Amino acid sequence: xxxxxxxxxxxxxxxxxxxxxxxxxxxxxxxxxxxxxxxxxxxxxxxxxxxxxxxxxxxxxxxxxxxxxxxxxxxxxxxxxxxxxxxxxxxxxxxxxxxxxxxxxxxxxxxxxxxxxxxxxxxxxxxxxxxxxxxxxxxxxxxxxxxxxxxxxxxxxxxxxxxxxxxxxxxxxxxxxxxxxxxxxxxxxxxxxxxxxxxxxxxxxxxxxxxxxxxxxxxxxxxxxxxxxxxxxxxxxxxxxxxxxxxxxxxxxxxxxxxxxxxxxxxxxxxxxxxxxxxxxxxxxxxxxxxxxxxxxxxxxxxxxxxxxxxxxxxxxxxxxxxxxxxxxxxxxxxxxxxxxxxxxxxxxxxxxxxxxxxxxxxxxxxxxxxxxxxxxxxxxxxxxxxxxxxxxxxxxxxxx
Amino acid sequence: xxxxxxxxxxxxxxxxxxxxxxxxxxxxxxxxxxxxxxxxxxxxxxxxxxxxxxxxxxxxxxxxxxxxxxxxxxxxxxxxxxxxxxxxxxxxxxxxxxxxxxxxxxxxxxxxxxxxxxxxxxxxxxxxxxxxxxxxxxxxxxxxxxxxxxxxxxxxxxxxxxxxxxxxxxxxxxxxxxxxxxxxxxxxxxxxxxxxxxxxxxxxxxxxxxxxxxxxxxxxxxxxxxxxxxxxxxxxxxxxxxxxxxxxxxxxxxxxxxxxxxxxxxxxxxxxxxxxxxxxxxxxxxxxxxxxxx
Numbered sequence: 001x002x003x004x005x006x007x008x009x010x011x012x013x014x015x016x017x018x019x020x021x022x023x024x025x026x027x028x029x030x031x032x033x034x035x036x037x038x039x040x041x042x043x044x045x046x047x048x049x050x051x052x053x054x055x056x057x058x059x060x061x062x063x064x065x066x067x068x069x070x071x072x073x074x075x076x077x078x079x080x081x082x083x084x085x086x087x088x089x090x091x092x093x094x095x096x097x098x099x100x101x102x103x104x105x106x107x108x109x110x111x112x113x114x115x116x117x118x119x120x121x122x123x124x125x126x127x128x129x130x131x132x133x134x135x136x137x138x139x140x141x142x143x144x145x146x147x148x149x150x151x152x153x154x155x156x157x158x159x160x161x162x163x164x165x166x167x168x169x170x171x172x173x174x175x176x177x178x179x180x181x182x183x184x185x186x187x188x189x190x191x192x193x194x195x196x197x198x199x200x201x202x203x204x205x206x207x208x209x210x211x212x213x214x215x216x217x218x219x220x221x222x223x224x225x226x227x228x229x230x231x232x233x234x235x236x237x238x239x240x241x242x243x244x245x246x247x248x249x250x251x252x253x254x255x256x257x258x259x260x261x262x263x264x265x266x267x268x269x270x271x272x273x274x275x276x277x278x279x280x281x282x283x284x285x286x287x288x289x290x291x292x293x294x295x296x297x298x299x300x301x302x303x304x305x306x307x308x309x310x311x312x313x314x315x316x317x318x319x320x321x322x323x324x325x326x327x328x329x330x331x332x333x334x335x336x337x338x339x340x341x342x343x344x345x346x347x348x349x350x351x352x353x354x355x356x357x358x359x360x361x362x363x364x365x366x367x368x369x370x371x372x373x374x375x376x377x378x379x380x381x382x383x384x385x386x387x388x389x390x391x392x393x394x395x396x397x398x399x400x401x
Numbered sequence: 402x403x404x405x406x407x408x409x410x411x412x413x414x415x416x417x418x419x420x421x422x423x424x425x426x427x428x429x430x431x432x433x434x435x436x437x438x439x440x441x442x443x444x445x446x447x448x449x450x451x452x453x454x455x456x457x458x459x460x461x462x463x464x465x466x467x468x469x470x471x472x473x474x475x476x477x478x479x480x481x482x483x484x485x486x487x488x489x490x491x492x493x494x495x496x497x498x499x500x501x502x503x504x505x506x507x508x509x510x511x512x513x514x515x516x517x518x519x520x521x522x523x524x525x526x527x528x529x530x531x532x533x534x535x536x537x538x539x540x541x542x543x544x545x546x547x548x549x550x551x552x553x554x555x556x557x558x559x560x561x562x563x564x565x566x567x568x569x570x571x572x573x574x575x576x577x578x579x580x581x582x583x584x585x586x587x588x589x590x591x592x593x594x595x596x597x598x599x600x601x602x603x604x605x606x607x608x609x610x611x612x613x614x615x616x617x618x619x620x621x622x623x624x625x626x627x628x629x630x631x632x633x634x635x636x637x638x639x640x641x642x643x644x645x646x647x648x649x650x651x652x653x654x655x656x657x658x659x660x661x662x663x664x665x666x667x668x669x670x671x672x673x674x675x676x677x678x679x680x681x682x683x684x685x686x687x688x689x690x691x692x693x694x695x
Contacts, residue, residue, distance in 0.1 A: 010661070012668030015476035019646045022472045026465040028545035029643065303575060357573050399556075 017214070021167050025135060040073040040397040048095070048389045055384035057102060057110040064113075064387070065095040082131055087143075089124040098385035100238035100245055101323045101336045109323035111384040114236065122147045126154070136161035141175075152179040167213075171222070173206040183235035193238070193247040200230025208260075220262040228254045239336045240324040248335050250320065256283035271299040275309075287340065289315040290376070295349075307351040307364075314376040317342040323381050338385035344374025351393075358399040366391045410550065410558035411573050421553035425546040425560060432542040435463075436534040438486070445534055453528025456518065464522040466534060466541065469645065473537075474514040477653040485512050485625035486533025492630075494610040494621055505628035512625045540603050540648030543567035559597075567601040567644040583608070585635035585676050592682070593674055601644035605651040606636030607678075618678075622655050631655045633678060634662070640672040647671075659683075 023029060048064035056062050069091030078084050096113040104110045126143035136159065143154035156175040162168075178201045186196040208222030229252060237248040258281040265274045275295040282288045295309035318340040320333035328334075351364035367390045372382035408425060412418040437443045444463055451457050459467065473481045487508055491500040511529045518525035526532065539562050546560040547567045558569040559578050571577050577598045581591030585606045595602065607620035607630070622631040637654040641647035654662040654675065663683055666673045675683040 010476070010478050010657075010665050012665040013670075015665070016641075016646070016650075016669040016671065018472050018476055019469070019649060020642060022465075022469045023643050023645050026469065026541070026645070027462050028541065028548045356575070 013214070017167065017212075021212070024162075037076040038074070038397065038399040040071075040075075040395065042071040042073075042393060042395050044069055044071075044391060044393040046389060046391045048387055051098075051111055051113060051385070055111055057104070057112045062096060062113045065093065065097050065118075067091055067093045078129075081133070082129065085128045085130075087124070087126040087128075090121070092119075092121040094119045097236065098338060099236070100240050101384060102240040103324055109381055109384050120148050122150075128156075130158075135163070149182050149184050150179065152177055154178075168209060168211045171206075171208045171210070173204075175204045177202050179230075181231065181235060186235065193245075194235050195231070195247075198231030198235070200228060200232055202226060202228040216266045216268065218264045220260075220264075222260050224258045224260070226256050233335070234337055237335070237337055239334045241328050241334065242326065246328075246334070248337065249332055250318075250335050251285065251333055254283055254285055256281055258282075273297045285340070286319040287315055287317065289313065303355050305353050305355075307349070307353075309347075309349045311347040311349070312344070312374075313347075314344040314374065315342065316375075316377055323383055336383070338370075338383040338387070341372075341383035341386070342375050342377060342379045343370050343372050343383065343386055344376065345370040346374060353395075360395070360397040360399075362393075362395040364391075364393040364395075366393075406560075406562045408546075408550075408558065408560055409578070410555055410569075412555050412557075417554065421550050421555045424549040424553045428545045428549040429542045429562065432538055432545060436466075436538045438533055438535065445532060448524065448526060449531045452526040452530055454525075456520075456523040456525040459522045459524055461522070464524075466538070467519065467524065467532075468521055470534070470537065471514055471517070471519060473649045473653070477649070477656075479513070479515075479625060480656040481536070481649055481653045482512060482514050482625035483532050483534060483536060484514050484516075484530055485623055486535065487511050487531045488623045488625075488628055491628070492619075492621070492623065494612060497612040497614060499614055499619070509628055512628075536652060537645060537648050539563065540565045540601075540644040543644040544601065565601070565603045565644050565648060566597075568597050568599050571598045582638045582674055583636065586680070592676065595640065595672070595674075597640070600640055600642050601647050602638060602640050603644050603647035603651050604636055604638040605648070605655045606676075607631065607634075607655075608636065622652065624656050633657075633659045635676045635678050635680070637662070637666075637675045638673060639666065 046067040048066065051062040051064055053059055053061045069089060072088045073085070075083065075085045095118065097118065099112045099114045101109045101111055122145060124143065124145040126141055128139055128141040130137055130139035139158040141154070141156035141158070145152040145154070154175065154177045156173065158171070158173045160169060160171045178199070180197070180199045182197045183194050185191050186194045188194070204224065204226040206222060206224040208220055210218060210220040213219055232252060232254055233248045233250045238245040239248060258279060260277070260279040263276040267274060275297065277291070277293040279291040280289065291311065291313045293309060293311040295307055297305060297307045299305050318335065320329065321335055321337070321340040323336055323341070325334055345368060347366055347368040349364065349366040351362055353360065353362035369388045370386040372379040372386070406429065408422055410418050410422060412421060434440060435443055436445045438445055440446060444460070448457060470483045488505065491504040491508055511531070516527055516530065518527070543560050543562045543565045544567050547569045550558060550560070550569050556570045557573045560567045560569070564583055566580050568578060577596035579594045580597050580602055582593045582595065583604060583606065584590045584592040585608045588608050605622060607618055607622065610621040611618050613619070619630045623629065624631060634655050637651045639647045639650045639654070641650060650666065650669070650671070654666055657665065659675070659677060663675065667685055671685065673685050677683065
């Protein structure tokens with residue numbers, strides 16, 4: 001029987017979207033806390049390429065920084081509504097880092113590296129507790145990080161909710177960190193310009209919206225704002241001014257706004273997923289950045305997957321940055337840190353992973369190279385300290401059934 | 402749930418599997434008790450007993466299911482209608498006797514989910530109307546049982562409630578389950594087998610309750626617009642992320658004319674298998690390889 005005319009106007013695609021999203025509001029499909037305990041171990045080895053002889057003040061190649069570390073992440077449910085997660089990171093750093101930039105005989109900026117090899121280690125512990133309800137979750141995180149010359153305490157709040165009968169969900173985050181510095185040999189006879197101790201704090205807010213576009217695509221976009229105050233300079237860096245070196249001196253406030261957009265698209269017939277991310281930031285130090293990343297995740301066989309990706313980054317320089325200074329600025333603000341210089345960077349990353357039952361193994365490699373030639377805008381003089389690195393990572397995870 | 406149900410589970414030890422299975426069984430029994438139209442203490446019986454009376458405040462789960470049913474009603478052009486159960490007063494599938502057409506016509510005004518006064522979570526059921534969640538609560542129970550297994554820590558298994566299947570996860574070595582689809586004319590044999598890693602499968606067919614008069618089959622899937630049984634398909638099976646959704650789609654497709662039904666399912670991009678009354682198989686595009694015939 002039926003009414004054919006009416007039936008012809010039915011929209012199957014819309015019906016499926018509507019029904020799937022209304023169904024998800026039911027208790028049987030509620031956001032669930034981790035139903036099983038899991039342990040994740042990561043090892044990573046970050047190694048910067050040597051500073052090239054042509055960019056070095058000593059005209060000799062100089063080895064740079066290396067960090068190797070271990071991360072342990074454990075997650076467990078606490079009853080039907082709560083989940084607890086602990087993150088522990090232990091890393092050790094060694095090597096030389098850029099100290100200051102000076103002009104060579106032709107006025108070209110060249111890098112002077114910190115003479116002594118720095119050796120330090122960092123321990124970081126973070127605990128998060130989350131509560132899951134049918135259409136929302138709430139989480140609180142506490143963290144503490146300790147180095148010889150640096151301590152940071154961190155508090156975070158996260159909330160997510162999904163309105164009934166909707167293809168959209170919302171996320172909010174707030175975090176606050178309070179950091180204390182006691183630089184090595186601060187105020188000593190060797191480093192009289194180096195501060196003895198200082199502090200800074202940072203407040204960050206983030207809001208995001210995730211929308212299911214169709215069965216294969218998810219779009220997320222969001223806005224973030226952060227405000228840092230206190231001692232924001234680098235106590236281990238100097239600037240070269242009129243033939244002498246002085247302490248790195250940055251403003252004691254920094255506000256940054258950012259926008260991000262993430263698209264995930266599943267491509268069914270090749271069992272792959274495409275991730276496209278864009279991020280733009282702008283701060284009151286006049287730095288503007290753009291990051292564009294594409295990632296391809298492909299299932300090779302039943303248990304094997306690979307990811308391959310490319311990331312492009314570009315930034316403009318801070319208002320008070322110069323490779324070196326020929327006169328002391330009136331406001332006293334100056335820095336030659338390569339991270340505040342105008343540059344662009346390209347990274348290539350690849351990862352292979354294997355899953356079997358509760359076990360998940362992954363091996364990844366990333367190569368990163370920063371260069372003034374990659375920047376979007378015109379760059380007068382490239383900072384000689386721009387970095388090139390490779391990072392190797394290994395992950396072993398296990399989920400207890 | 403009045404039909405054979407089974408669980409296929411893997412777990413670390415027998416004790417853990419038994420606890421999880423108990424939790425799943427309890428969830429199915431809870432839903433059966435809550436939405437049974439045969440039990441006077443069920444939530445559904447209370448709603449129906451309150452027809453014509455003041456508004457009732459529904460609990461979250463019942464409100465969620467009714468909201469889902471209202472959306473399904475709208476998206477199906479009124480073909481999926483939990484208020485059509487009242488047609489049982491005219492159709493008795495325990496006897497081989499066609500109802501009096503006038504009796505059917507008299508019942509039609511009491512059908513139509515759009516007539517509910519539904520302001521979630523407040524429901525006022527107009528006098529003479531009656532709701533029946535039987536058309537989708539079994540499918541929801543299959544999903545709810547999977548959720549209970551997942552809460553109990555299991556990851557590999559499937560729940561089959563009388564042909565409505567919800568997958569917890571593949572075999573521990575990653576192999577998919579081979580889920581059989583009932584032959585509508587030989588319900589103990591499979592007409593096809595589908596490999597499934599996840600998601601759900603629901604089937605509707607003219608073979609569950611029916612009688613044959615003058616060589617014509619009259620089944621229990623009734624068209625809420627006409628009051629007469631579905632015609633054209635012997636069975637429709639649909640694979641979807643949730644069994645609840647798959648069930649609504651297969652039932653609605655049974656009630657549509659074959660060509661628009663297949664167009665509607667094809668638009669969704671979901672795998673389906675429809676068997677016509679003459680025994681021809683119809684599958685979704687590009688699906689022949691993925692869902693091999695038994």
